[in-house]
Amino acid sequence: DSGVTQTPKHLITATGQRVTLRCSPRSGDLSVYWYQQSLDQGLQFLIQYYNGEERAKGNILERFSAQQFPDLHSELNLSSLELGDSALYFCASSVASGRQETQYFGPGTRLLVL
Amino acid sequence: AQSVTQLGSHVSVSEGALVLLRCNYSSSVPPYLFWYVQYPNQGLQLLLKYTTGATLVKGINGFEAEFKKSETSFHLTKPSAHMSDAAEYFCAVSPGNQFYFGTGTSLTVIP
Numbered sequence: 723d724s725g726v727t728q729t730p731k732h733l734i735t736a737t738g739q740r741v742t743l744r745c746s747p748r749s750g751d752l753s754v755y756w757y758q759q760s761l762d763q764g765l766q767f768l769i770q771y772y773n774g775e776e777r778a779k780g781n782i783l784e785r786f787s788a789q790q791f792p793d794l795h796s797e798l799n800l801s802s803l804e805l806g807d808s809a810l811y812f813c814a815s816s817v818a819s820g821r822q823e824t825q826y827f828g829p830g831t832r833l834l835v836l
Numbered sequence: 837a838q839s840v841t842q843l844g845s846h847v848s849v850s851e852g853a854l855v856l857l858r859c860n861y862s863s864s865v866p867p868y869l870f871w872y873v874q875y876p877n878q879g880l881q882l883l884l885k886y887t888t889g890a891t892l893v894k895g896i897n898g899f900e901a902e903f904k905k906s907e908t909s910f911h912l913t914k915p916s917a918h919m920s921d922a923a924e925y926f927c928a929v930s931p932g933n934q935f936y937f938g939t940g941t942s943l944t945v946i947p
Binding site: 724764765770812821825826828830 | 868872877878879880881882885887926930932933934935936937938939940
């Protein structure tokens with residue numbers, strides 16, 4: 723158990739809908755990262771937040787957005803969902819924001835768009 | 837452009853045999869390099885990482901990797917495979933604030 727929690731574990735929705743994925747980092751960790759893992763795209767870095775501020779942005783679509791709240795939990799919002807958005811979404815956390823930091827991954831949220 | 841190439845999407849070894857998983861990278865700046873392991877239905881777990889200093893890095897579960905700048909490689913090895921090593925392994929590079937992952941290598945250990 724990494725100490726990172728993600729809810730829900732599974733999510734089934736329809737095209738065009740909007741969903742919110744939630745991540746609680748390990749106690750004391752200030753950075754949160756979001757990743758998408760799909761069969762065709764592999765593991766893609768989406769975005770990083772550090773202490774409430776966006777720190778780095780990867781291959782995140784404009785239909786997707788994220789934020790980190792004062793209590794340090796983070797939410798990833800996916801809107802206008804398409805079939806291709808079906809994937810496993812991971813959250814990770816680390817103590818600080820540097821690239822040398824060890825990231826601890828949550829168990830993921832599996833999203834299925836029908 | 838940054839990228840990570842993992843040669844061999846599937847590798848099979850016998851229990852007790854050497855494990856060698858290959859990773860090559862391209863980076864415009866000195867990279868930080870990582871190996872992660874993913875067990876079925878679980879998140880990723882860091883095996884080891886190279887940031888600076890000694891190029892031979894030792895990680896958990898008996899794994900190690902060597903950073904070879906001249907070959908732009910960061911291959912993962914373990915002297916003796918165990919059944920519990922069967923998993924998906926990902927190499928990753930961080931040239932800056934972003935992270936780039938390889939496509940993964942699925943390791944099968946044959947008893």
